Amino acid sequence: MEQASSDESCSSNIHLRNRQRTKDNIRSATVDVDVLDCPVCFEPLTIPIFQCDNRHMVCSSCCSKLRYIFPTCASPIGHIRCRGMETVIESVFLPCINAELGCAEKVSFLKESTHKKECSFSLCSCPVQDCNYTGSYTDLYDHYATYTHQDSMGRGVLENLMVCM
Numbered sequence: 001m002e003q004a005s006s007d008e009s010c011s012s013n014i015h016l017r018n019r020q021r022t023k024d025n026i027r028s029a030t031v032d033v034d035v036l037d038c039p040v041c042f043e044p045l046t047i048p049i050f051q052c053d054n055r056h057m058v059c060s061s062c063c064s065k066l067r068y069i070f071p072t073c074a075s076p077i078g079h080i081r082c083r084g085m086e087t088v089i090e091s092v093f094l095p096c097i098n099a100e101l102g103c104a105e106k107v108s109f110l111k112e113s114t115h116k117k118e119c120s121f122s123l124c125s126c127p128v129q130d131c132n133y134t135g136s137y138t139d140l141y142d143h144y145a146t147y148t149h150q151d152s153m154g155r156g157v158l159e160n161l162m163v164c165m
């Protein structure tokens with residue numbers, strides 16, 4: 001008996017969808033976000049998600065990295081989609097990672113990294129050498145425009161260099 005838990009996570013998701021068809025807007029499920037990470041690379045799952053015959057689940061980039069064979073069970077992987085889990089990650093919305101800093105947005109799990117970059121509450125550090133300024137994405141643009149940084153780099157460069165947490 002191996003990996004009973006991953007079997008369960010794939011099949012029980014189907015029930016979740018059935019329940020959602022009743023348009024239950026008041027109740028919402030709490031999901032441990034760790035289960036939404038690829039069990040191999042621990043990166044947040046994206047669509048497509050694949051599973052082997054033993055229902056070991058991996059993200060698509062692991063699929064090619066593992067050369068389409070799941071290492072522990074040696075089953076081929078890459079031709080069966082884990083639709084149940086795909087449905088789950090499509091339906092999950094999380095509070096923004098900057099909720100504590102004041103962002104009230106609920107972010108789709110699949111768009112989390114996009115939102116993190118655009119979120120006006122993300123703290124970004126100024127990429128200019130010897131400048132220790134840290135502020136929100138928009139504050140940083142203002143900072144950049146107000147100080148003499150324009151001389152050192154154009155705005156497009158700022159976009160590529162700034163580090164947001």
Ligand SMILES: [Zn+2]
Nearest residue numbers: 038041059062
């Ligand atoms: Zn992965």
Ligand SMILES: [Zn+2]
Nearest residue numbers: 052054056073
């Ligand atoms: Zn397997």
Ligand SMILES: [Zn+2]
Nearest residue numbers: 096098103119
């Ligand atoms: Zn946000």
Ligand SMILES: [Zn+2]
Nearest residue numbers: 126128131133
């Ligand atoms: Zn600066």
